[in-house]
Amino acid sequence: MLKNFIVFAFCLMLFPFCGNSQGIGFNSNNNLISERTSYNVFAHNTPKFGEGFSVSFDLSVSDPLSFGYIFSVKDKNKSTSYSLSYINASDGFGKIKFNLDAVKNILSIPLDTVLIGSKKWVKVQLIFNSESQSITLTVNGKTFTENTYGFDASFIPEMYFGKHGSVIEVPDMAIKNLLIKNGNREYNFHLNESQGKNVHDTNGKLYGHIDNPNWLINESYHWKKRYSFSSNQVASISFDEAQQRFVIFNSDSLSFYHLRNETTQTQRFANPIPVPMRLGTSFIDTATNTLYVYEVNDVPNNKATIASANLDSLIWVAKSTLQLPTQRHHHNFYLDSDKDEFLIFGGFGNQRLTNNFDVYNFNSNTWKSLVFSGDTITPRYFSGLTQINKDELLIFGGLGNKTGDQSIGKTYYYDCYKVNLNTKIIIKLWNVKRDTIKMVTSRSLVVTNDTSAFYTLGYPEYIANTHLQLYEYTIAKGTYRVLGDSIPMISERIRTNANLYFNKETNELFCTTQEFELDGSNRISIYSINAPPVSKETINDHLSKANTFNYFLWGIILGVLLLFALVYAFIKYRKRKKKALEIQIENTLILDEENTKTIKPMNSVSLFGNFSVADRKGKDITYLFSPKIRQLFLLLLFNSYREDYPGVSSESIYSKLWPDSPVQKAKNLKNVTISQLRKILNAVNGLEVIYTHGRFFIEFNEGFHCDYFKVLDQLNLLKKDIVNNEALIELTQLTKSGGFLKSIDDECFDQIKKDYEFQTLKLIPNHIKRLYKNKNYAAVIPVTKILFNIYSLNEVAFYYKLHALLKMGLKDKAKSHFNYFIIDYKKMMGDDFTYTFNEVSKRIPKGLIRN
Structure with a gap:
């Protein structure tokens, strides 16, 4: 009895969400009969129609080969019944049929298969005119009328979508924006609940009941993993929006992941890629159906750095052997097909950060650096870029510092710049203060449909088990919102990256991640979320939209929860008596106190928590370690504790501790610091700095603890x-x-x-x-x-x-x-x-x- 009571209380809590229109996805003939979706529009609050009425909604048929009943309307007290059904496609067309049930087919309207598919919507409207005794059906702007009106002047409607009664065939479909009109009355259903079986109108009034719903708003909050690919070689991924596919490839083969039918196709290249893949940077020129791969540095001399392959022939052609002076990890990219050139901005390599804009031209086979006036973008990497119009780019965020010298530290930026490629002027739009946040951004940004904001993926790149979070920033002021749930990602290596794309055809955002392992193998994953994405607050907004009549139910719920809390406390009280659990609780409380x-042992170095060193008497001598002495000590320590670690050369010490100093000055500083370190370590048993075979290392004995x-x-x-x-x-x-x-x-x-x-x-x-x-x-x-x-x-x-x-x-x-x-x-x-x-x-x- 208690269990049933709790279930009842839980069901009462499943109130709807009311906000922007989303829709319902229907479980179709691909599911068991008991699992198919049934939506009774007026299950809880049935009106009485006194004259003609209309029904309009948006329809998406995902599978052209499916079959079933979309909609049905019936006089509750008579047998008169009309239905709308979808008949599977043949000769490039599906059909929407309007029927007087069990009597005849009234209208049959062809539906081109280009209008059929997931995320494709057509508008449907039915007008039942009691004056002219006619019924008008409009599908995707095409209108058809028949004089077969069969309802009385006044009747009680029963309206269903999907399965109902003995009708069990349901097509693979979704609906949204349901609007029913009867005289001056309107019943408007945005269908934007996020859970439960109750359907409310836009005012929060309960009308409908639905079994086995798939609330589409959840697809605007939860990222869906679509595909994953692993490779022992460096791989690359690019989005081909024109062909509705992702192109994933490594040095010898290529895979197409087709979005329209969720299939993959793998082929081998006609010849090996001439570019040795290091970072795996690539792009697609959709105008020519050509895939490009490029590396800007770290390629052997006379080896190709840029190559292209037609995606039909899959024949690679080397385009250039030119290299930039340094590597450019996590740079930004922009393709200008009209000028046959591409631009890269920023990046990191050889312990330097850059703010250079470098352009490669295919026709002249040259790299050139662009010079801009106006505001200055500090050197950085991990920033985001997108094109906002023909001449202007938007650059957001990143990680860097004012000098470009990696050794002096890094700043996480949340600033935004407008870059005009025509006038060569940079304008800083804003800078958001997020001092406690350490987060980089995805390589690509996506501008919203109304061009007032952009989406980006942010993540703490310094955390191994990190997560990606979608943000929306307004272009005018930089105000931001957190949208959707997060995507897990392992950020172990510098080459790990994430990208964001928008697919206009399906109105979806796509995220691709590439996670590199220690051995160089990598895994590429593709995720999607419906646009526009929504926040957690939007999902839960139904609580503030519920109608006043629900307050009584909340009183019941609170009473039930109170009873449940008392029972739960009693059960926990009994469980607490168990000896084993009592012992665990006692141990936990003792540990807490x-x-x-x-207490640091003598002759020890502690690297967990605050760095500290204790001498042979147990005295804390940490204060003797200046930043440079400490840095040198740790450098030697980490390169000496295993037999296969050969110590540290003088050159390595120079580059790590004094990278900007002349060699002679760095040598003198090293000698002084080594001498100071040896003097400090005389107070610690078991530690000695040794120089042999051109390398420094620390020798340990059993008396030393770390x-x-x-x-x-x-x-x-x-x-x-x-x-x-x-x-x-x-x-x-x-x-x-x-x-x-x-x-x-x-x-x-x-x-x-x-x-x-x-x-x-x-x-x-x-x-x-x-x-x-x-x-x-x-x-x-x-x-x-x-x-x-x-x-x-x-x-x-x-x-x-x-x-x-x-x-x-x-x-x-x-x-x-x-x-x-x-x-x-x-x-x-x-x-x-x-x-x-x-x-x-x-x-x-x-x-x-x-x-």
């Missing part, structure tokens, strides 16, 4: 033994002081950080999952801290810690954990976390841990 301050070395040992043990709880406990103790190199922001150690994070993120989530599955909830809590120390918004750690606390009945601590998380989320992302405590408490999301 423990002082996290760690938490990082011990952490690596424990990670190696966990690799070999999935149930090594002793290693896991040791790991939590070693890392509880904080993140690895938390206080160190030198870019020369970024790869060390990433390697540690990669190993940890690959191992620890599975151990957390194992502990949780084995109901060892107390052990889950400290292990999640390892992930939080890497990234405070780690979703695996967040969900498993929250649910472990809930399993132990510590709801207040779970709420506290949730509140701390959403505060951090706001600080780091600049936006509110999209889910409530109740939503994240329901379940741990599937697919959270990638094996």
